[in-house]
Amino acid sequence: MKRHLISAADLTRDDAVLVLDTAEEMARVADRPIKKLPTLRGRTVVNLFYEDSTRTRISFEAAAKRLSADVINFSAKGSSVSKGESLKDTALTLEAMGADAVVIRHPSSGAPHRLATSGWIKGSVVNAGDGTHEHPTQALLDAFTVRRHLAGAADGGPVPHGAPAGDGTGRDLAGRRITIVGDVLHSRVARSNVLLLNTLGAHVTLVAPPTLVPIGVESWPCEVSYDLDAVLPGSDAVMMLRVQRERMNAAFFPTEREYARRYGLDAARMAALPEHAIVMHPGPMNRGMEITAEVADSERCTAVEQVANGVSIRMAVLYLQLGGALPADSPAAAAGAPTPARTEESE
């Protein structure tokens, strides 16, 4: 695994499976009376948030704390950034404080890359969402949720709705058909998901109004459709994206009602999905816009579970990047090869 996690494309198939498998073990810690591991004691994780976020920030914070890391939350509001401090000066300040990892969310695409490659800091950089570019840990937690539901049964098949999520350790998502619906243009979640799901062997279809499909989408490893009803019967999972009104500075669709009618998921559309299919949403949901309340509250909707899985995934990422002297080495782990050091303890 690379030292930084900037893009979902940084992960090979083996890296991604290693993160998901590690998250599977981390998820089991949440069931214990003491939900804490001593693994990152003495390490410092800085949450550097230049953009509003509730769930991602508290998810990273909970993950770091469960691993016993020290957490420093830095939000642009009310900090020196509002006095005009540059990213570089903030980074140098964090480096001087001894940050071992910086989790960064930034409204500008590419800010985490700049932070990771400029030599300002020595620690790992984790992208927690940059502009309309990428959000790799969201893609990982989505893939984790998909795997637990669609590849979680003992035979590698789907788990029935309402049953506890399964355990797909060691598996990828080969052959699963995943449909991502909505505001792809402004969605960093969509881009990261297309890349990661493709790496894991899934077949991704984007469905959106033509105005909300980004330029250059033909180079993405996915298909594009404008007709939701045609795609739903062949989907194992459908991921509804939030319509990001705060990023919309033009008229991308005539009215919200028309958007909801053509691209929103209601009960009738959900009934067109195969029996085992799940409905996902990265949150926060606009009920009545891209998803109706009836669908959001059904047992096929995994939105709440995705939040819980987010903590496990972020624990896995922080552990794999900070747990050792170097980031984890995936090929040995992916081959299931027991490390010789297990018997030779002194190594």
Add this chain to the structure above:
Amino acid sequence: MADTRPVPARPVLEAPDIARVLTRIAHEIVERAKGADDVVLLGIPTRGVFLARRLADRLADITGRTVPVGSLDITMYRDDLRLGPARALARTDIPGDGVDGRLVVLVDDVLFSGRTIRAALDALGDIGRPRAVQLAVLVDRGHRELPIRADYVGKNLPTSLRETVKVLVAENDGRDAVLLGTRDGAPADGPAGG
């Protein structure tokens, strides 16, 4: 200069020996725990888990009751995590009734520095509060670096630090054996030196 000629690893225990040793340990557990009715076996991955399952089968044969068996991964409690790349985790699987108030027998393949067992005790402390904790190992090769000893030992195997001890179990490695080699000629992994 170290002798760099490869020396094939030599078996010190073969499958029938291991079977006898595990049967003896199972009887010792029943004897020491006065019937073993509150015993929980926890194997330390990778090979300790398979040994724990075999011990559980034998305890079930002896006592006529099923004995809870699980696994306890100690990776995140190791004291040498920062000496190498982050390690992949193994499964921790605690039996349904937990460990509170029970006699936990930790099972591992080789007892060496004792650091693995130190980590296992820390991990166990985060999971519950057993009545007592005991340790069963297939091989004790000496060279302890911590004040830890085993309660049940399959074979005491005095070794030098240049030597390696490798336990093979059929479930994971295709056959049962304990191999003694030297660091220079030891098989990297697997029974190459047979």
